[in-house]
Amino acid sequence: xxxxxxxxPAMMMMAGVAVLAQGQSPNFSxxxxxxxxxxxxxxxxxxxxxxxxxxxxxxxxTHALNxxxxxxxxxxxxxxxxxxxxxxxxxxxxxxxxxxxxxxSDGRTLVSEGTQQDASGVSMSxxxxxxxxxxGRILTIEVTKTSGSETKVSTLTxxxxxxxxxxxxxxxxxxxxxxxxxxxxxx
Numbered sequence: 714x715x716x717x718x719x720x721x722p723a724m725m726m727m728a729g730v731a732v733l734a735q736g737q738s739p740n741f742s743x744x745x746x747x748x749x750x751x752x753x754x755x756x757x758x759x760x761x762x763x764x765x766x767x768x769x770x771x772x773x774x775t776h777a778l779n780x781x782x783x784x785x786x787x788x789x790x791x792x793x794x795x796x797x798x799x800x801x802x803x804x805x806x807x808x809x810x811x812x813x814x815x816x817x818s819d820g821r822t823l824v825s826e827g828t829q830q831d832a833s834g835v836s837m838s839x840x841x842x843x844x845x846x847x848x849g850r851i852l853t854i855e856v857t858k859t860s861g862s863e864t865k866v867s868t869l870t871x872x873x874x875x876x877x878x879x880x881x882x883x884x885x886x887x888x889x890x891x892x893x894x895x896x897x898x899x900x
Contacts, residue, residue: 742774744773745873780798794812800815801827814826824841840857854869
């Protein structure tokens with residue numbers, strides 16, 4: 714086997730890695746606090762599924778190695794929103810509704826577009842853009858919802874925080890789970 718024969722596959726693999734790296738969005742992982750003074754909330758252009766209406770005070774975001782972004786709030790009645798770059802995700806919204814989104818990375822922004830449908834079958838177009846500042850401390854989420862000829866846009870600004878309160882203090886607190894007597898955890 715010649716040196717050229719070995720180099721071609723290696724160069725192709727490196728080019729594929731470079732293309733992958735360019736298509737990946739920034740890492741949104743962390744806990745984020747809403748900055749109301751820098752945000753503009755217009756109903757119904759909120760984060761459907763993670764709060765009944767409006768914008769959650771706190772977001773918890775996990776960004777998996779495969780690119781999937783999972784967004785949750787401190788509302789236990791809420792559902793986790795999933796964004797899958799290059800794929801489609803469906804999240805329950807309210808009582809019997811859903812939101813279906815297709816996501817793509819665009820530089821430092823994750824762009825998701827789709828349809829939100831309520832329980833009666835009425836739907837509206839939705840576009841959400843998650844953008845991370847260059848220093849990684851500010852998360853801006855722009856939500857655009859269009860129903861018929863009416864378009865509503867909200868811009869939500871969150872700052873990264875390390876202050877994660879115990880779930881008992883959340884707006885809809887968790888409940889203590891009593892372990893049965895004699896239960897041992899760990900090894």
